[in-house]
Amino acid sequence: MKIRHRITNKLFAWYFLLVLIFYGTILVFYVNVQKIMSISEDIVNKNYKISSSSKKMIEDLLNMEENEQKYRILKKKNYLDYFINAQKDFETNLNEILQLKSNKTLISKDWIELDNSYRKFLNSLKDTKEADSSELLWVPEEMINEWIQRISKARLQNEHDVELATRELNHQGQMTVKSGLIGLGVSIIMGLLGSIFLTRSMILPIRELQKGIKSIAKESLSEQIRIRAKDEFGELAAAFNEMTFRLKEEERMRSDFISMLSHETRTPLTSIRESVNMIVEEVMGPINDRQRKFLEISSSEIGRICDLMNHLIQVSRLESGVIKIQPYPLDPSILVSKCRYHLKPLAESNDITVKIEISRDIPLVMGDPENLQQVILNLMGNAIKFSPRGGRVLVRVEPDENIQMLRVSISDNGPGIPEEEQSFIFNKYYRAKNVRNHSDGVGLGLSISKHIIEAHNGTIWVKSALGHGSTFEVRLPIA
Structure with a gap:
């Protein structure tokens, strides 16, 4: 019971690992994007506001100084109103910058010192007795210059902060891309490795099982399959x-x-x-x-x-393995001719023509003549038995130079063997369905022939099509 779901556990572990990497990458993305948004928010809500307001404040101070001088010369009340409006705008912009501090945003100490200086100046005006109210409104030129210097210094500090924030923004962007690529690479690698591992852990046992099942079909039950997996x-x-x-x-x-x-x-x-x-x-x-x-x-x-x-x-x-094969060089043409001689009465009784085609200068083969004669007799006898009356059996003997073997093929024009049955005809006691009711025998001849040929380090197989006859081919090693 402990190992019943091991394959499921492997699949789940692999899937969980991929999900973990995926959501880990998403989490890193989220953290980096949050940092980028925070830096961008500071630039927009703090640095941009300070830059805009400080510029207006300098303009307001310059307007105050200009309108004061015009009023002193021309004595027109309009310039006094302009002065007062510029002063109010200056106070409004200064309060907007100071408001950032109340929102727990760090601002330069120059702004606090400017505010203290300005408040001190206003308090000094209240303490002065009213003599000439128009004269008391004016701000000394030295005071205005001092304030402009403080604002300019704070602007430079703000620009420096913007530069640092921009660099940090670029760094966070690069980190986001880098972490994304790393997460993607790790996901791909883990996906491939997991796929290879799972495929290997499944394909190899399946191949072993397939090999074992084929061995049963071939009546080879001596080897056990080796699968060490504990699943x-x-x-x-x-x-x-x-x-x-x-x-x-x-x-x-x-x-x-x-x-x-x-x-x-x-x-x-x-x-x-x-x-x-x-x-x-x-x-x-x-x-x-x-x-x-x-x-x-x-x-x-x-x-x-x-x-x-x-x-x-x-x-x-x-x-x-009790029967021992004692091979020695022998002439295949003599072997085939001798078999035809033995089967001549059977062929004549069924009106079958047996034709032999032997290539020139065929080499000798290594074999046990008695056992090989039994194989050729069995194959030629089957060809004669299953050929229709008046048919023909063709026996070819030729060298297969590509693999240093001699090929003996025996063809008939009988009923043929269905393709789905061809892999079974060399099994013991097996007989094709289309001949079971039309001929005697128990299905041992081809099995014996196969054992004898394999004992000679040769091969035997069949090529057949239903209704078009059969060809049995034997390959034997050349002496």
């Missing part, structure tokens, strides 16, 4: 190996039983066949024609059963 694939591999072990044990017991049964049955069958032959030969007394006919039929059927038992024993020995 569902590990459990599946363990179950598959257990199933393979049981199948192998059952196959071993079945082979042992068939081998034992064949051995135990072959001896009494041989005795029965010899007894029947002795009766047919009238060793034990004369027999009539009717008795001879039935005895010959019995002898033929007993011979067929003995051949079946011999095939079963041979398959068992081939699978267990």
Whole structure:
């Protein structure tokens, strides 16, 4: 139960990591954007206001000084009004700058000193007795120059603050882009690594399972699949190996039983066949024609059963490796010609033409003549048996120079083998569906042939199309 959801846990961990990186990147973006917004807000609400108001204040002080001089010369009341309006504008702009301090915004101490100086000047006016009110309104030129100097100094400080804020703004922008690129890069790398890891952790076990399943289809149950993963694939591999072990044990017991049964049955069958032959030969007394006919039929059927038992024993020995192949150089043309000679009566009885095409200067092959003759006889016999009456069987013998092998192909114009069944025809006891009801046999010939050819380090396969005949090809190593 602990490992049932391991694959789900891997997927969830990978997804969680990607989400964590994604939202981490978003968080960094958010923090940097907040800093940028804060700096921008300071520039707009503080520095820009100070710059604008300080410029107006200098203009107001200059207007005050100008209108004072014009009033002293021309004595027109309009200039007095202009002076008073400029002074009010000066106070308004100064109060706007000082208002920033009340909003917990840091401002230069020059503005506070300017405000103190200006308030001190106003208080000095209130303490003075009224003599000539028009004279008392004027601000001394030295005082105005001092205030202008203070404002100019504060403006320079404000411009310096704007420059620093702009640099910080640029730095934060670069940091935002950098963090975004880093987050994107990490996300891509983690996504790729996670995909590779998850794909590898799933594809490799699936391939091993696929390999194991194919081995079962090929009747190769000797190897167990190796999956070290401690997840569902590990459990599946363990179950598959257990199933393979049981199948192998059952196959071993079945082979042992068939081998034992064949051995135990072959001896009494041989005795029965010899007894029947002795009766047919009238060793034990004369027999009539009717008795001879039935005895010959019995002898033929007993011979067929003995051949079946011999095939079963041979398959068992081939699978267990008891039969040893003793190869030596032999001429394939002689081997094929000898097989045609043995099958000539069968071909003539079915009106089948057997044609042999042998290339010039074919090399010798390494093989056991008795076993190879059995393979060629089996393939040629099948081709004759499944060809229609009046058909033709073609046997080609030619070298395959590309891979240093000799190729023997046997073609017929029989019913053919369906494509979906071609991978099974070399299995024991398998017979194609379209011939099961039309021919005798138990499906051991091709299995025996395959074992013999593979024991010679060769290959055998079939090319066939339904309704267009079949071609069996054998490749054997050149001597």
